[in-house]
Amino acid sequence: IWPLGHISALNFALGMTLGVALFAIGAGAVHWARTLMSDEEVADERHAIEADTETRAKVHADFKQGAKESVIGRRKLIRNTMLGALTLVPLSGVVLLRDLGPLPGTSLRHTMWSKGKLLVNMNTNEPLRPADVAVGSLTFAKPEGLEEHDEGFMNEIAKAALMIIRLEPDAIKDKRELEWSHEGIVAYSKICTHVGCPISLYEQQTHHALCPCHQSTFDLADGARVIFGPAGHALPQLRIGVNDEGYLEALGDFDEPVGPSFWERG
C-alpha cells in the first residue's frame, strides 16, 4: 500500500529525483569553489581619470574653433539675448514652486487639540468618561467639535486621532507618561511615526501597539518608545485630565509634531 495517500508514486519520484538533483548541483558547486578554483587574487589597475595633455589641448582647440565658427563673439545682440534667456530660465522653477500652493507654516506642528477639548469616542460620538475606558481595552478618540461631514475632516483627523488605553498605574514605567495620564488612562497619537499609517492593534498583556503597515511596535507602558520596526520616534503623547463634569479632556496640544519622523523635531 502506498503510504502517502493521494500523492501518486510518480509525483513522489519526480519530487525526490528533483530534490536529489538540486542537492547534487549544490554540492558540486561548493566542491568546485573550495577545491578546484584558484585562490590567486587578480587586481585590475585603473587608468588615470584625467585626460593627457595632448587630448586636453585638442579639446580646447576644437572648442575655440567651434566658438569662432559660430560667430557668437562678434554678434553681441545674439550673445546677450542668449545670456539673458539663460538667466531667466530658473525663474520658471520659482513659478512652479509657487503653484504648489501656500507654505504650510506651522499648521503641521499643531492639531485641533487644545486645553479643555473633550475626548470624544470615535465610534459612539460621545464624550469619554474615565469609567468608559476599561483596563486592557483600546478606544479611539477625536477632539470634540470635529464631525465627519466637516470640510477638512480628513486633514484634521489625520493629525488629531488618538488611541486611549487604561493601564494599571504601577505598570507605567515612564515618569512623564504617568504624569500625563489620568488614573492610568493614557492618550497617544494613533498616527504611526514611520509613514503615517493609523495604528490599530493593541496587545493587552505586553502593552504593545502594532502598526499594520510595516510592523513598527510601540511600548505604550514605556513612553510609546519604538521596540521594533522602522519607525524613528516614539508616538507623541497627549496630556489629559478630567473636567469638572467628569469628562476626559486634553490639557493642551501635543508638544511635538505627530506622524512621520521626517519632520525636523524642534
Ligand code: FES
Ligand atoms: S507606517 Fe507604521 S510601520 Fe510603517
